[in-house]
Amino acid sequence: QVQLQESGPGLVKPSQTLSLTCTVSGDSISSGGYHWSWIRQHPGKGLEWIGHIYYSGSTYYNPSLKSRLNISIDTSQNQFSLKLSSVTAADTAVYYCARLSMIRAFDYWGQGSLVTVSS
Amino acid sequence: EIVLTQSPGTLSLSPGERATLSCRASQSVSSTYLAWYQQKPGLAPRLLIYGASSRATGIPDRFSGRGSGTDFTLTISRLEPEDFAVYYCQQYGSSPPRSTFGQGTKLEIK
Numbered sequence: 375q376v377q378l379q380e381s382g383p384g385l386v387k388p389s390q391t392l393s394l395t396c397t398v399s400g401d402s403i404s405s406g407g408y409h410w411s412w413i414r415q416h417p418g419k420g421l422e423w424i425g426h427i428y429y430s431g432s433t434y435y436n437p438s439l440k441s442r443l444n445i446s447i448d449t450s451q452n453q454f455s456l457k458l459s460s461v462t463a464a465d466t467a468v469y470y471c472a473r474l475s476m477i478r479a480f481d482y483w484g485q486g487s488l489v490t491v492s493s
Numbered sequence: 494e495i496v497l498t499q500s501p502g503t504l505s506l507s508p509g510e511r512a513t514l515s516c517r518a519s520q521s522v523s524s525t526y527l528a529w530y531q532q533k534p535g536l537a538p539r540l541l542i543y544g545a546s547s548r549a550t551g552i553p554d555r556f557s558g559r560g561s562g563t564d565f566t567l568t569i570s571r572l573e574p575e576d577f578a579v580y581y582c583q584q585y586g587s588s589p590p591r592s593t594f595g596q597g598t599k600l601e602i603k
Contacts, residue, residue: 420595472537475543477544479540484537
């Protein structure tokens with residue numbers, strides 16, 4: 375059974391960098407065909423795709439976030455990470471990590487991590 | 494950028510009734526890469542349908558999807574109490590590789 379688990383600070387100050395890590399179990403992050411993804415959900419709102427990374431390190435970002443975004447992968451730890459710089463209150467959201475499967479749907483999700491941007 | 498518009502925003506029905514949810518794309522999308530999700534409060538979304546019409550593992554057969562081009566539909570044939578939730582459609586575009594979600598339809602008990 376594939377499981378994903380987000381971890382990281384729940385509170386970030388404005389202008390700082392939001393950092394989250396997703397630890398994958400039950401599957402090797404190096405196995406081909408999958409993209410490892412970040413998705414967020416603002417309070418009471420819909421889902422927003424942030425970006426994803428392939429095991430090779432190739433990344434694909436939401437254009438609206440691209441200038442502030444970095445997604446990286448650590449195959450030795452079976453983890454991938456999100457860094458979003460220069461955050462504002464508008465970045466307050468639940469952040470999910472998910473696996474984009476070979477049929478290009480998100481078949482496994484983490485439980486979500488609420489990140490609040492506030493001083 | 495492809496925009497997915499879901500309708501209605503809110504659907505009020507009773508258990509046992511049939512629910513029909515719509516997802517319309519601003520331009521043609523590949524049905525291979527159109528999916529539907531269910532989300533309950535406080536939980537992560539759950540994949541229901543992929544490839545526009547294929548049910549994900551463990552999804553009851555009262556859930557069905559269809560459509561092509563710009564118009565897609567999720568149907569729940571007979572609503573069970575646990576089906577009341579928010580539903581999202583999602584498309585994957587391969588060039589460039591990115592995903593887009595609809596804004597969601599809330600299915601509430603009438």
